[in-house]
Amino acid sequence: MKDVRSHAPPKKGRPSKAYSQAERLARILRALASRAMTVKDMSQEFGITRRQVYRDLDQIHEQGHPLEQSEGEGQKTWQLPLGYKGIPPITVSPYELMAIYCAKSHLDYLRGTPFTDDLDRLIAKVEAGLSYKVLNHLARIHQVFLPRVGPLRDYAGKKTVINQLQKALLLQRTIVLIHARPDHDESVEHRVDPYRLVLHQSGLYVVGYSHRAKALRMFAVERMASAKVLEECFRLPDEVDLDAMYGKVFGLIDEPAQRIRVQFTSNVAYLVKERRWHPSQTVDILEDGSVVVNFLTGGMDEVASWVLSWAEDAKVLEPQALIEVVKARLARARKNYC
Structure with missing residues (x-):
């Protein structure tokens, strides 16, 4: 029988890869565990584009490997702890x-x-x-456990935004945010170096350097329409101490600290004494069973809201500025019932 098999030359196409993505990631892990490497080094050694290097670094980080990047000037380098053998198994009680x-x-x-x-x-x-x-x-x-919390914000619709924020925060990458302020109808684009994710009263906020404002700014996650991580890395400035900054404020508003003194009646004194309202707090117990809470903080509007939440059981002793804020808000509230 005549052989009818085709003897046409094989079709040309892309050459087969020397190794799969999994193999490449394993090779990169071994290399980074032996020395620090720049993106250019990895691109040349593994024959991949710079964009693919960034994608592989992101995947290595997302897998939980302790990837570190240099903080010095010039080209950034990436490295794993010397001799790193992978993530050990974890057992818990x-x-x-x-x-x-x-x-x-x-x-x-x-x-x-x-x-x-x-x-x-x-x-x-x-x-x-x-x-x-x-x-x-x-x-x-x-x-x-039976958690009982106050009014909640729904972040389920912000899954993609939060995923990008996670990556930007962990990898110290600049991010582009489309963010709307509550007093503005239109959203605005911001290029931000995110420094911290702040959790306050069941709310998420990103604190970072805004390239648009050229200053430190805070952005509410629920007001973010979108977020995109850039390949541009940043370094956290040495002069920025967010722990110290937010250690002196009462909530989120960063204002010059003032001496606050608020007296609480004996009806609620036990509740006040059992809680720590501010790191600088001291409590004076008076003969009639009432207490005076003292601390140094900024954010008079936030402190005023806290005082008013205690109704007739709280009275501001100082500063006068806080007394005026509370009086003005009480007067406006009274008009609603006239």
Whole structure:
């Protein structure tokens, strides 16, 4: 029988890769565990584009490897701890798992975001390594906590935005935010070097350097229409001390600190004494059972809201500026009932 098989030359196409993406990532991990490398170094050594290098670095970071980048001037370098062999297996006790569930119960306002999604995956990994006897007690662990929080903001629709924020914060990358202020109808584009993610009263805020304002600014996550991480890296300035900055304010507003003195009646004195309202707080107990709370802080509007939340059981003693703010707000509120 005549051989009818085709003897046409093989079709030309892209040459096969020398190694798969998984193999390339493993090679990059081994290289970074032995020395610091720039993006250019990795591009040349592994025969990939600079854009692909950034994507591989992002994936290595997202897998949980302790990737470090240099903080010096000039070209940035990336490196893993010398001799790094990968992430070791983690085991936890039932009590440690209970602590994880406790943390999760206080993050319900972040449900549907990468934070709780990642936490759920972490818990699943931990549970996978537990014995059958311990797993039988998980139902009890779920029932231990009953979180009761105030009004919540819905961040489920901000999943993509938060994912980009996570990457920008962890990798110290500049990010482009489309953000709307509450007193403006239109959104504005901001190039921001994000320094911190602030959690305040079940709200998420990004603090960073705004290239538009050329100053430190705060952006509410719920007002972000979109976010895009750039390949541009930044360095946190040495002179920026956010812990010190937010340690002196009462809430989020950064204003010059003033001496605050508020007297509370004996009806609520026990509630006031049991809580720490500010790091600089001291409490004076008076003979009639009332107490005076003293601290140094800025943000008079936020302090006024706190004072007014105690109604007739709180009275501002100083400063006069705070007294005037409280009096003005009470007068406006009274008009609503005339």
